[in-house]
Amino acid sequence: MDWTAEAIERLRALWAEGHSTAEIGRRMGISKNAVVGKAHRLNLPARPSPIRREAVERPAQPAPMRLPRPVAVASRSTLPAPPASQAAGAPQAANQPQVPPPVPMAPPQPAVVRSFPRFGSARSCCWPIGEPGTPDFRFCSAEATPGKPYCTQHAAVAYVKARDRREDAA
Incomplete structure (x- = not known):
């Protein structure tokens, strides 16, 4: 310019x-x-x-609403022992806070494990066939080429020389 x-x-x-x-x-x-x-x-x-x-x-927008944080509830075994005056069944003083009883926790649920029909072993082809997550999904499982995870047919598709790729692009 x-x-x-x-x-x-x-x-x-x-x-x-x-x-x-x-x-x-x-x-x-x-x-x-x-x-x-x-x-x-x-x-x-x-x-x-x-x-x-x-x-x-812009007009001032209200602050986002914040939810209160969950409060950890102590179990009965971790609570301090009540004073001797309360242990005998004496009424609690009005100014002392009431501690709610512990909430029982549900037992942990087992994690959902998605298993695929067959991952194959070290000697079988692990070329995926089908759509993962569908009932038809599986692995090839033919005899794998030594030193490779795939059978001869799938290794030919997976391992392409750079020169071959250039020729396909032209």
């Missing part, structure tokens, strides 16, 4: 009107970055960020 005196004056005028750098660039037929760079070199006054301006113009 060749910044002529007329272009600089137009930039100053559009800047003073409060247009965005992108809008100034569109009106002048130049990039937004060219506008930003020249405005910086001309020491044009900074304008408030459009992000901050929007935050000031």
